[in-house]
Amino acid sequence: NVMLTQPHSVSESPGKTVTISCTRSSGNIANSFVQWYQQRPGSSPTPVIFENNQRPSGVPDRFSGSIDRSSNSASLTISELRTEDEADYYCQSYDGSDRVFGGGTKLTVL
Amino acid sequence: QLQLQESGPGLVKPSETLSLTCTVSGGSVSSLSYFWGWIRQPPGKGLEWIGSVYSSGATYYSPSLKSRVTISVDTSKKEFSLKLSSVTAADTAVYYCARDNTNGWSTFYFDYWGQGTLVTVSS
Numbered sequence: 001n002v003m004l005t006q007p008h009s010v011s012e013s014p015g016k017t018v019t020i021s022c023t024r025s026s027g028n029i030a031n032s033f034v035q036w037y038q039q040r041p042g043s044s045p046t047p048v049i050f051e052n053n054q055r056p057s058g059v060p061d062r063f064s065g066s067i068d069r070s071s072n073s074a075s076l077t078i079s080e081l082r083t084e085d086e087a088d089y090y091c092q093s094y095d096g097s098d099r100v101f102g103g104g105t106k107l108t109v110l
Numbered sequence: 111q112l113q114l115q116e117s118g119p120g121l122v123k124p125s126e127t128l129s130l131t132c133t134v135s136g137g138s139v140s141s142l143s144y145f146w147g148w149i150r151q152p153p154g155k156g157l158e159w160i161g162s163v164y165s166s167g168a169t170y171y172s173p174s175l176k177s178r179v180t181i182s183v184d185t186s187k188k189e190f191s192l193k194l195s196s197v198t199a200a201d202t203a204v205y206y207c208a209r210d211n212t213n214g215w216s217t218f219y220f221d222y223w224g225q226g227t228l229v230t231v232s233s
Contacts, residue, residue: 001173033217037157044206044223045157051217090157094218097170099147099159099210 002026002095004102011108016081020105022091023073034074035092036065038085039104045090049076083109112137114207114224122201122231128194132207132224139185140165145210146183146190147220150203158203162210162218163190197231204228 003025012018022034034052037045047056049065052074067074074093078085086109091102118130132146139146147162161171163181171179175194183190194201205227208220 033219035217035219037220039157044226045220046223047219047221050211050219050221051213056221092157092219097218098173099162099170099218101149101157101159104156 002093002098002100004091004093004100006089006091006102006105008103009106009108011110012081014081014083014109017077017079018081018107019078020076020089020091020107021073022075022102023071024093027095028069029067029072029074029093030069032093032095034065034067036063036074036076037090037092039088039090041087048089078107081109085109112209112222114209114222116205116207116224116227118227118229120228120230122197122229123233124198124231125196128192128197128201128205128229128231130192130205130207130227130229131189132191133187133189134209135188137209139183139188139190143212143214145170145212145218147208147210148181148192149206149208149220149223150201151206151226152200152203160192160194160205199231202229202231 005023036049039045053065090104113135145162148160161181178195180193207224209222211221
């Protein structure tokens with residue numbers, strides 16, 4: 001079964017840029033789109049990136065996504081960090097028809 | 111605006127069957143190119159996909175839960191349901207329903223989520 005591995009936590013200062021990685025255990029990262037979700041405490045997840053690098057309506061362009069075939073991984077980059085960006089972030093992709101989530105990364109903005 | 115709302119018992123006894131329903135408003139469960147999915151999140155842990163159903167009744171289940179899960183859809187009631195059998199304490203989690211968007215059959219992603227409902231498995 002495919003696994004998506006994320007760092008447990010990252011931290012950065014307001015105004016800076018942070019990148020969260022998501023490494024696919026098997027299969028080509030480029031063959032299945034990657035999505036990213038933000039989950040603030042006590043709230044449901046909301047998508048911030050779909051299809052590797054597309055932003056849903058209403059998501060600021062400070063959020064961007066990419067994939068790296070050489071490391072078989074995807075990345076979520078958040079620039080101009082704000083305290084409101086502090087949340088858990090999950091990557092998600094699929095293996096055939098099986099949807100798969102990464103373990104999540106806690107972003108601290110301090 | 112599409113809205114999803116989970117409903118069902120908040121407490122289930124071990125070995126019994128967990129049953130939840132998701133009611134969809136502001137849209138139709140019969141819409142083409144959308145599945146309807148269930149995702150759960152144990153307290154303090156990450157998200158786990160349980161399964162998804164299409165309006166035709168076609169289903170996809172997580173391999174790790176497949177033997178215990180049934181997901182069905184009722185297009186006339188604009189709702190879909192989850193049944194998880196033989197539950198244990200490990201099934202205690204917040205259960206979310208969500209629209210599973212294929213974006214024209216190019217991907218699978220969850221674009222609208224319910225607020226979630228906590229189900230505790232305990233005697």
